[in-house]
Amino acid sequence: MKAKNFIPLIAFIALVALLGVGLTLNPREVPSPLINKPAPAFALPELYEPERELGSQDFLGQVSLFNVWASWCVSCRHEHPLLVELARRTDLPIYGLNYKDTRPEAKRWLQTFGNPYAAIAFDEAGRVGIDYGVYGVPETYVIDRKGNIRYKQIGPITVEDLNETILPLIKELQNEPA
Amino acid sequence: MNRLSGLLALSLSVWLLSATTAFALTPEEQARFKHLTEELRCLVCQNQTIADSDAPLAKDLRDEIEKMIVAGNDNRQIIDFMVERYGDFVLYRPPLNPTTWLLWFGPGVLLVGGLWILLRQLKRQSAQQGGALSEQEQTRLKTLLQDTSDANE
Numbered sequence: 001m002k003a004k005n006f007i008p009l010i011a012f013i014a015l016v017a018l019l020g021v022g023l024t025l026n027p028r029e030v031p032s033p034l035i036n037k038p039a040p041a042f043a044l045p046e047l048y049e050p051e052r053e054l055g056s057q058d059f060l061g062q063v064s065l066f067n068v069w070a071s072w073c074v075s076c077r078h079e080h081p082l083l084v085e086l087a088r089r090t091d092l093p094i095y096g097l098n099y100k101d102t103r104p105e106a107k108r109w110l111q112t113f114g115n116p117y118a119a120i121a122f123d124e125a126g127r128v129g130i131d132y133g134v135y136g137v138p139e140t141y142v143i144d145r146k147g148n149i150r151y152k153q154i155g156p157i158t159v160e161d162l163n164e165t166i167l168p169l170i171k172e173l174q175n176e177p178a
Numbered sequence: 179m180n181r182l183s184g185l186l187a188l189s190l191s192v193w194l195l196s197a198t199t200a201f202a203l204t205p206e207e208q209a210r211f212k213h214l215t216e217e218l219r220c221l222v223c224q225n226q227t228i229a230d231s232d233a234p235l236a237k238d239l240r241d242e243i244e245k246m247i248v249a250g251n252d253n254r255q256i257i258d259f260m261v262e263r264y265g266d267f268v269l270y271r272p273p274l275n276p277t278t279w280l281l282w283f284g285p286g287v288l289l290v291g292g293l294w295i296l297l298r299q300l301k302r303q304s305a306q307q308g309g310a311l312s313e314q315e316q317t318r319l320k321t322l323l324q325d326t327s328d329a330n331e
Binding site: 032034125136 | 242
């Protein structure tokens with residue numbers, strides 16, 4: 001039983017390990033280069049009050065969620081009840097980015113599914129979306145007190161995501177010194 | 179009659195002009211546009227460039243690139259703009275850095291490694307087949323052949 005007879009077996013096991021890890025990865029999830037960087041600056045009209053502006057300045061001073069959504073987005077409906085519940089149970093501010101939508105349809109959608117948002121930025125052209133690297137709605141950013149993006153959720157938020165990743169992170173960020 | 183045809187000519191040229199302002203890029207700018215959109219990946223249809231993709235995001239990014247070209251940004255600035263927002267994955271041709279060494283060199287290394295192992299195996303096999311018999315084995319061969327020819331007679 002020479003050692004080198006085991007080389008094909010070892011190579012096979014290594015290959016299986018590599019492929020096995022690969023199966024658990026999701027190629028559609030593109031890691032964001034914005035993590036740990038300041039949330040890109042913007043100022044947009046609010047959805048309900050167009051004369052009022054909502055911007056990146058509003059992120060400063062507290063930990064918040066920035067949720068990108070649209071009335072035409074079907075998967076947004078899956079996560080929306082979670083956001084509504086979160087807004088009801090906690091005082092965590094949830095800001096919305098209404099992405100490439102129309103005002104009437106966005107308002108109608110919120111009337112049907114509920115409005116968890118402290119304020120909603122109306123990004124009609126999607127230009128702010130581009131600055132935030134949005135490529136698949138819904139996407140959600142966890143932003144700390146200093147206005148830095150600390151986490152980006154791609155796709156709808158599930159209960160597991162909330163319990164395992166997002167809520168623990170928020171707690172940690174809220175305990176960070178000002 | 180003259181006024182009418184004059185009006186017709188004017189509205190026709192206005193219409194033609196509005197159609198062409200969408201393509202206000204110079205030939206050089208068009209070449210840059212083509213190059214850039216073919217080097218950037220559509221994040222929605224991830225196996226296509228933003229030149230080829232029909233996704234709404236691809237269209238938005240094409241418009242953005244066109245605007246940036248007209249505004250005077252060079253190719254480097256436009257690519258940096260995209261990578262800043264979407265990361266390295268937006269580059270259709272993966273950049274060469276330590277994270278992507280396995281991607282770029284892996285297949286070549288595996289091919290060379292496989293060929294080397296194959297050649298070694300072939301050499302070993304031919305060495306076994308063409309090997310000379312030892313003295314003992316030669317005597318034994320003679321005896322066996324003798325026995326067979328004896329048996330045949």
